[in-house]
Amino acid sequence: MNPARILVVDDDPHARDLLKRLLGMLGEVTQASDPKMAAARMAEEGPFDLVFTDMAMPNAGDGLLVLHEVRAHLPDTPVIVVTAFGNIEGALDSIQQGAFDYLSKPFDVDAIMRVARRALEQKRLVEENRSLRKQVDRGAMVGRSPGLLEVYKQVARAAATSVPVLITGETGTGKEMVARALHRRSPRSTGSFIPVDCGAISESLMESELFGHARGSFTGATGARRGLFEEAHGGTLFLDEIGDVGPKVQAQLLRALQEGEIRRVGESAPVKVDVRVVAATNKDLKARVAEGLFREDLLYRLDVVHLHLPPLRERREDIAALVEHFAALHARGGVAPVVAGEAMARLTAYDWPGNVRQLENVVARALALNVTGVLGPQDFPEPIGDAPKKLIGLAGDMPSLAELSRRYAAHVLQHVGGNKSEAARLLGVDRKTLYKLLEAQEPEE
Incomplete structure (x- = not known):
C-alpha cells in the first residue's frame, strides 16, 4: 500500500510543524498556511488522502473554506478540523457540513494519531468498495436471451x-x-x-x-x-x-x-x-x-x-444490450456515446470468436479513439466495421455528420437534465455552438 498523502492547513507555523512530525509516521505531509494556498496545493500536487485544517485563521480565512474546497474536488477525502477550546460551536458546524471529525487545541498526541488512522481507514474502505462495485458492474450478467x-x-x-x-x-x-x-x-x-x-x-x-x-x-x-x-x-x-x-x-x-x-x-x-x-x-x-x-x-x-x-453468436439478441453496457462502463466524463444504427447492426452480425470479452475490448478501444461521441462502423476494426451490408440486412441508417452531431448533443443535454451550460462543458463547446448543434437538420434531397 502506498504511504498516505496528508495536507495540513494552519496559519500557525508551530502547529503545522508539530502536525507534520506526528503525521509523518503515517505518510507524506504537505503544508499550507491558508485556504488559498491549500487550494493551490490540491490543484498542483494531486489528490490527498487526508486533510487537517485549522478552524480559525484570523489573517487568512476560515477553515470552512478548506472544507468546502475538499468536498467539491475530493469528496472521498476526510477532513479533520482543528479548533481552539473556545470554538467548539464552529467545529460542530463543520461536522454538519461534512468534516470527518474535530480536535481541540492544545493537541492531544494520542487523539491526533487515533483520529487520523480512523480517517485513513475510512478512505481506504470507500476506495475498496468503489473498486468492488466496478468489478461487479464490469462482470454484470447482461442479456435476456x-x-x-x-x-x-x-x-x-x-x-x-x-x-x-x-x-x-x-x-x-x-x-x-x-x-x-x-x-x-x-x-x-x-x-x-x-x-x-x-x-x-x-x-x-x-x-x-x-x-x-x-x-x-x-x-x-x-x-x-x-x-x-x-x-x-x-x-x-x-x-x-x-x-x-x-x-x-x-x-x-x-x-x-x-x-x-x-x-x-x-x-x-x-x-x-x-x-x-x-x-x-x-x-x-x-x-x-x-x-x-x-x-x-x-x-x-x-x-x-x-x-x-x-457463445455470443448464439445469443445475438443480447449484443445491443452488452454494447450499451460496456459503452456506459467505459464512457469518458460519465456520458455514454451514441451508437449509430449501422454500427450496431454490424456489431450484431459479427460472430465474436472471443465472445463477451472480445466485445468489451472492442467497445473500449472504440471509445478511447473516438472524439465525436457517436460510434460508427469506422470506429471498429476489420472485419467488424467492414462487414458487407448485404450480410446484415441493414435498413440504410446512414445519417449525415450534422445529424449525428445533433443526436449526440441532444443525448448529452438529456443526460445532464437539460442544463445547457453543463452540456456545453461536457461537449467542449460554448453555448452558442451547442444551440447550433441542436438545431442542425438533415439536408433536403
Whole structure:
C-alpha cells in the first residue's frame, strides 16, 4: 500500500510543524498556511488522502473554506478540523457540513494519531468498495436471451448450496463472472473468493500453490506457506481451466473434494478445509477422460451442477444490450456515446470468436479513439466495421455528420437534465455552438 498523502492547513507555523512530525509516521505531509494556498496545493500536487485544517485563521480565512474546497474536488477525502477550546460551536458546524471529525487545541498526541488512522481507514474502505462495485458492474450478467435466462435460473438455484459446480463454455463467455455471481449469492459470500488460473501455473508449482508447503519441503521453500485451499476456507475456490491440471494434482483435488482435507507439500498431517469448489473449462472433459488425460472420478466430483454458457453468436439478441453496457462502463466524463444504427447492426452480425470479452475490448478501444461521441462502423476494426451490408440486412441508417452531431448533443443535454451550460462543458463547446448543434437538420434531397 502506498504511504498516505496528508495536507495540513494552519496559519500557525508551530502547529503545522508539530502536525507534520506526528503525521509523518503515517505518510507524506504537505503544508499550507491558508485556504488559498491549500487550494493551490490540491490543484498542483494531486489528490490527498487526508486533510487537517485549522478552524480559525484570523489573517487568512476560515477553515470552512478548506472544507468546502475538499468536498467539491475530493469528496472521498476526510477532513479533520482543528479548533481552539473556545470554538467548539464552529467545529460542530463543520461536522454538519461534512468534516470527518474535530480536535481541540492544545493537541492531544494520542487523539491526533487515533483520529487520523480512523480517517485513513475510512478512505481506504470507500476506495475498496468503489473498486468492488466496478468489478461487479464490469462482470454484470447482461442479456435476456433464452439461453442466458436459463443460466440465471441455474445460478440462483445452485447458489443456495455448497456442492461443486462445473462451468463450461468457450473462451470469453464469462465463466469467472458466473462463478463470482454464485459466490456473491451464496451463504459463503462473506468468505473469500479465490480465483486460480490453472492454465497459467506449471504442474511443479500447482501442488504448492493449491495445498501449501512446509519449510524446506523443496529448494527455495525457506518458510512454511498456506495454500489457496486454506486461503479460501469458508469461501469459494474457483479453478479456471481445470482441464489443464496434471495427474498428480488431479489425485489431490479428488481427495480434497471427497474428504474435505488437504496435505501441505512436505507434511503428513491432514488439514481440514471447508471450501466450495467451482471449476471451469473450455475443453471437452469427457473427451479428455476417454483419452486418459483426466480422471473420470474427479469429473464426477466436479460436475455435480453443470452450467453451460452459450457463445455470443448464439445469443445475438443480447449484443445491443452488452454494447450499451460496456459503452456506459467505459464512457469518458460519465456520458455514454451514441451508437449509430449501422454500427450496431454490424456489431450484431459479427460472430465474436472471443465472445463477451472480445466485445468489451472492442467497445473500449472504440471509445478511447473516438472524439465525436457517436460510434460508427469506422470506429471498429476489420472485419467488424467492414462487414458487407448485404450480410446484415441493414435498413440504410446512414445519417449525415450534422445529424449525428445533433443526436449526440441532444443525448448529452438529456443526460445532464437539460442544463445547457453543463452540456456545453461536457461537449467542449460554448453555448452558442451547442444551440447550433441542436438545431442542425438533415439536408433536403
